Amino acid sequence: MEQNRTSSQTRESIFEACSQILRREGLTNLTLQAVANEAGISKGGLLYHFETKEALIEALFEYHNNKFEERLEELIAIEGEKPGAFLRAYAKASVEQMTDPENASLYASLFAAEEKYASAHKLMREKYVNWQRQINQSGLDPNWALLLRFAVDGLWFAEMHRYAPPDPEQREKIVQMILDLTHHFDNPGNKIEHSRNPKYLENL
């Protein structure tokens, strides 16, 4: 006879089952029955672990977020304490995620799920607030840093939805440009003035 799995093993297999279904068939086909089948348990067993579908999806978001943040922490450690370190780690972690072609459809489905499941959306918004706080504290001019965050997020957006994404070579060049640009405006005392030839351009 097979041994019963532990609760945490089963939970992990449920998360992977959800992810597989989202990759293959999208959010529409993510039914409780389908998840149970994919995870090799019954629907009753699934509902033993997650009381509602919304609770399942919220936990799924936590699962993927934790993976991303663990990788982010590693990359932050590698970058050290230099100005812009967090932003560079954020860019690298984002690119790693989006580069995996299997992930594009998974993340597209997850973002779509946020529209339906308010708790998942709330979680993501809190994550972004937290990342934005760290971007603000990364020792760069806040406006410049935010512009670079948007460039990263926009690249993610393009890859995720396959909206005219760059080919791999161009993507690499652009990522390198973004990383390079985090090495400027290190002095947070720099004030940005807006004119035809603004100060933040002269400083480069």
Place this chain on the structure above:
Amino acid sequence: MEQNRTSSQTRESIFEACSQILRREGLTNLTLQAVANEAGISKGGLLYHFETKEALIEALFEYHNNKFEERLEELIAIEGEKPGAFLRAYAKASVEQMTDPENASLYASLFAAEEKYASAHKLMREKYVNWQRQINQSGLDPNWALLLRFAVDGLWFAEMHRYAPPDPEQREKIVQMILDLTHHFDNPGNKIEHSRNPKYLENL
């Protein structure tokens, strides 16, 4: 007796009905019956105009896309033929859309709908390919132009999902930065080299 509306009047009211439902209640509640109620027609009448729900949603995407592109054309005309003109118009049109607070939830729902309705997704991907082509031809260095497009799209992304978006003042500053940055690298002959102090920074 009341006069029948023309087909195009009814279609417009159907699109607006869809949009209102998406703004208020999201994609989950965008049912044929709900759309019919909101538009003041019956479900049968709705299906007279759109044979399937997917056809309705595809047409809804075309409706909103046309509005965006009409405004984009206006702004392109205002910018004239200068290098980067398209990118500036694209940025301005995008900001105009996202600035309207009612639109945030509408667009979030529309993007979520793309995950479910392949024809709508296909339409959007083609639009982006077209915009990207014009960005490439706008007289800026292609890599730099794409980076700026991503900054615009990332801002849109943040506003749409309410992912730690900037407050209005900061948003305005960042938009101004993006617009300013389209005035550089006017010479498409500029080649970008990647080093610790790349050429594209020296040129500024």
Place this chain on the structure above:
DNA sequence: ACAACTATACCGTCCAGATGGTATAGTCAA
């Protein structure tokens, strides 16, 4: 002018299938 006809713009009803969720009774290994 007017009847005959056609096309358009709907309405109201019905339906098979799927969904999330509940309830219950039982299994089985540690």
Place this chain on the structure above:
DNA sequence: TTGACTATACCATCTGGACGGTATAGTTGT
């Protein structure tokens, strides 16, 4: 004994879609 399930039956609700029918507008032949 208890935690971790399985298996099955069931329910209320909702969904997109198909259908037959109807009212009005416009066109055409005479």
